[in-house]
Amino acid sequence: MSVGSADLQKAIVTVWDAANLDDVFLALRNASVVDAEFPVLNDQEVIAGGVFPYCVFQGYDGTTTDRMSSVNDGFMREVRDLPLEFRIYARAVSGDDRTAKGIAAYLAEEVMKVFGGHPTTSPTAPTLDNGNFLLAQYQTDTGLHLGDDEYQWSLTYLCRLDVPVGI
Numbered sequence: 011m012s013v014g015s016a017d018l019q020k021a022i023v024t025v026w027d028a029a030n031l032d033d034v035f036l037a038l039r040n041a042s043v044v045d046a047e048f049p050v051l052n053d054q055e056v057i058a059g060g061v062f063p064y065c066v067f068q069g070y071d072g073t074t075t076d077r078m079s080s081v082n083d084g085f086m087r088e089v090r091d092l093p094l095e096f097r098i099y100a101r102a103v104s105g106d107d108r109t110a111k112g113i114a115a116y117l118a119e120e121v122m123k124v125f126g127g128h129p130t131t132s133p134t135a136p137t138l139d140n141g142n143f144l145l146a147q148y149q150t151d152t153g154l155h156l157g158d159d160e161y162q163w164s165l166t167y168l169c170r171l172d173v174p175v176g177i
Contacts, residue, residue: 013140015069018092018169019053021136021143022067022125026051029124029134035063038103038113062101062160063117069094069169085174087141094146096121096165099156110161111153118151118163125167127151141173 026032035050039061048061054068072092080087098121100114108116119128126133127148136143149166156162 015092017138017140018171019069021138025124025134025136031120031124034120038063062099064099066097080174084176086177088173088175090171090173092169094167094169098163100161102159110159114161114163118165121165141171144170144172
């Protein structure tokens with residue numbers, strides 16, 4: 011069981027895994043890479059020597075927007091807004107006509123299908139151990155040229171949670 015921001019992060023990983031997003035990224039990796047050594051989804055930073063493509067996700071400090079009483083004695087409820095970012099890193103792949111930018115944009119689209127912001131696909135709502143996931147509001151996506159053959163695509167969301175708090 012998780013609480014606080016860890017609860018959201020656990021739920022994000024659960025949704026990522028259920029959507030098989032690792033498979034989408036792994037299909038663009040060199041087959042000789044040991045996948046367990048270089049995970050696709052990384053928390054805040056990538057392992058040294060990370061293998062392209064991969065994704066780094068990070069939650070940021072949020073704000074409590076509302077507090078209210080609870081039906082349970084000794085508890086209150088809070089509505090919290092927590093920013094979340096996915097940073098997708100890609101490199102051109104031998105045998106694939108797409109550029110690093112094209113691959114990063116493709117992977118960003120696949121993540122948007124799962125977490126929100128895609129124009130034709132509804133997102134999957136994460137489930138929290140403690141509280142309720144109210145929404146993941148797509149904020150923006152931005153591409154960034156990193157090098158001759160590398161590109162980063164960032165997706166940002168605002169996650170709204172309704173959580174119990176002991177008093």
